[in-house]
Amino acid sequence: MALTTEDIKKIAHLARIEVSDSDATSTLTKLMGILGLIEQMQAVDTTGIEPMSHSQDVVQRLREDEVCKPNLREAFQKIAPTLGNGSHEAAVDQGLYLVPKVIE
Amino acid sequence: MQWEVVIGLETHAQLQTNTKIFSGASTAFGAEPNTQACEVSIALPxxxxxLNKEAVNCxxxxxxxxxxxxxxxxxxxxxxxxxxxxPKGYQISQYELPVVGKGEVTIQVPAVGKNSAYEKVIHITRAHLEEDAGKSVHGAVEGMSGIDLNRAGTPLLEIVTEPDMRSAAEAVAYAKKLHELVQWIGICDGNMQEGSFRCDVNVSVRPKGSDKLGTRREIKNLNSFKFMQQAIEFETRWQIETLEDGGTIQQATVLFNPDTGETRAMRSKEEANDYRYFPDPDLLPLEITEADKTRVKAExxxxxxxxxxxxxxxxxxxxYDAATLTASRDLAAYFVATVQAGAEAKPxxxxxxxxxxxxxxxxxKNIAESPVSAVQLASLLKRITDNTISNNAAKQVFEALWAGEGDVDAIIEAKGLKQVSDSGAIEAMIDEVLAANAAMVEEFKxxxxxxxxxxxxxxxxASKGKANPAQVNxxxxxxLTG
Incomplete structure (x- = not known):
């Protein structure tokens, strides 16, 4: 499978990572290396082998449905992200976390 | 050309658990913002x-x-x-291997106009567990959006149907049936105003007789059956008109505006979704054994x-009557309680x-709020059966019971509704009527x-409606004949 720098830009955008043109080229080389490794693995005959969804062969443990989390809003809101506009204060108000306006 | 509408539904039912699907934070509705948003809900590193056991049970x-x-x-x-x-940048859901596979729901579609009522089987494609997102609050702070993560992580069951429905009426009948069912089995409170039960409806049209599906548009987040009906009807007309005018349908997500009764596409840029699903390495496979199923079935x-x-x-x-009475668990319980209190089943x-x-x-009002209890209804019906009152008088007694005017016998007494069943009295009264209406008697003869x-x-x-009609007859x- 061949990728282009366009693909790299698209993948980066989906992950909200900024990639410059020169970084895109080097990233492309690294990713192609990984894909090559996957191609090598895909050459193995896996007929009759059930696909794994986890590397450990154990099953999910379940939790009882009991409230055990206290209200730590004050502590969490002290370390909330700032708005990135030079202010060093946590962007919270009236118990809400603040973000740039989301237009519906 | 004759057109056919094809409809499939995706329903998000909020599961009735005490805590979130992946953490022990409370899911109670209406708490102060972010007071139920623990470190898992806000995705601290x-x-x-x-996983919550109760969500799996649901x-x-x-x-x-x-x-x-x-x-x-x-x-x-x-x-x-x-x-x-x-906050995590991903929603934990299920993709390739959902917890619930193919199933079915039988719906009763009510009679409309000249079309009579009928039953239809709607196929369920799958149902999977996932977490809800938080809520954006607009307007609380000028120029900003506020985020309340209390709802983030609330367990949802997303229930997906095959494109089996062929009219708005069928889609609404399915949604109502599913709404009753999730409440019946106690997994969802069904509160549509609070968003506990939300429907997305996929609508497409095609020439009647075609077996190829048309391009669908998805109507998002319908929170009432009335809006669902209106939205599907509008969307269907819009798609048919667009195609008849030589246009094409673009796949899109649309919103319904209750004020105008119209559907409108969201900006198509939002549509370029590429969710890049992959198995969550933080969670192991969920195993459900026969023993688990047996245990849950017993509950x-x-x-x-x-x-x-x-x-x-x-x-x-x-x-038909049995289906109507089992449309909701409360209605069925009310009926059974009426019979158990001594009323005959059919009346x-x-x-x-x-x-x-x-x-x-x-x-x-719903049946659980009825001011007339099942026991009161049973005593009323018993008074019809034992000929104390007529059916018509019973309706008056029912109104009085509803208005809280006392118990059945007291109301019958107070309103003087007791039937006259004394044959001597009825005979005397009839003699008077016959004497006063000689002309009618001649006509009969x-x-x-x-x-x-x-x-x-x-x-x-003459009896002011109180004589037992059967006896009068x-x-x-x-x-007259004897």
Missing amino acids: GVLPV AIKFGLAVNAEIAPRSVFARKNYFYPDL MPELPEAMKARFEAEYGLTA AANWVMGTVSAKLNAEE AGKEKAFNALVGQAMK EILKKK
């Missing part, structure tokens, strides 16, 4: 999800209720997208279909589906059958 219950395959092994996956109310109430069959067999009700069924339901609808009914009417009038017949 390093936290890990731990999924098993649903699977059993729709006769579905319940996956012995299912897998949680990450659905990746960025939005401020999704479940009798299902509507089974109860319907039992009502037909045990009470001799018609299939009880007729009254619950007729007078009681009509009054509840008129006052927009001359062969005019109608005159008989007129005389019955006169007799009932009988005595009058005897006097």
Whole structure:
């Protein structure tokens, strides 16, 4: 499978990572290396082998449905992200976390 | 050209658990913002999800209720997208291996116009467990959006159907049936205003007779059955008109505006979704054993279909009446309580589906809020059966019971509604009526059958409606022909 720098830009955008043109080229080389490794693995005959969804062969443990989390809003809101506009204060108000306006 | 509409639904049912799907934070509705948003809900680095047993039980219950395959092994996956109310940058959902597989729901589509009522089987494609996102609050702070993560991580069951529905009426009948079912089995409170039960409707049209699906548009987040009906009807007309005008349908997500009754596409840029699903390495496969299913089954109430069959067999009700009475668990319970309090099944069924339901609808109440209890209704019905009052008088007593004017016998007494069943008194009264209406008597004797009914009417009038009509009939017949 061949990728282009366009693909790299698209993948980066989906992950909200900024990639410059020169970084895109080097990233492309690294990713192609990984894909090559996957191609090598895909050459193995896996007929009759059930696909794994986890590397450990154990099953999910379940939790009882009991409230055990206290209200730590004050502590969490002290370390909330700032708005990135030079202010060093946590962007919270009236118990809400603040973000740039989301237009519906 | 004749067109056919094809509809499939995706429903998000909020599961009735005390805590979130992956953490022990409370899911209670209406708390102050972010007071139920623990470190897992707000996605602090390093936290890990731990699956809630009750959420899994709810999924098993649903699977059993729709006769579905319940996956012995299912897998949680990450659905990746960025939005401020999704702090992890992904939603934990299920993708390739959902917990509930193919199942089915039988719907009753009510009669509309010249089309009579009918039943139809709607196929369930799958149902999977996932977490809800938080809420964006606009307007609380100028120029900013506020994020409340109390709802983030609330357990949802997303229930997906095949594109089996062919009209808005069928889609609404399915949504209502599913709404009752999830409440019946106790996995969802069904509160649509609070968003506990939300429907996305996929609508496409195609020339009638075609077996190819048209391009669909998805109507998002409908939170009332009325809006669902309106939205589907508008969307269907819009798609047909667009195609007839030579246009094409673009796949899109649309919103319904209740004020205009119209659907409108969201900006298409938002549509370029690429969720890059992959198995969540933080969660192990979920295993459900036969023993788990047996245990959960034992906790479940009798299902509507089974109860319907039992009502037909045990009470001799018609299939239609049995289906109507088992439309909700509360209605069925009310009917059973009325019968257990001594009423005969058939009149009880007729009254619950007729007078009681009509009054509840008129006052927009549900059966659990009925001011007339099942026990009161039973004592009222017993007074009809033992000939104390007529059916018409019973309606008056019912109104008085509804208004809280006391118990059945006291109301009958106070309103003087007791039927006269003393044959001596009725006979004397009839003699008077016959004497006063000699002309009618002559007509009857001359062969005019109608005159008989007129005389019955006169007799009932003379008794102010209190004479037992059967007795009046009988005595009058005897006097005129004997």
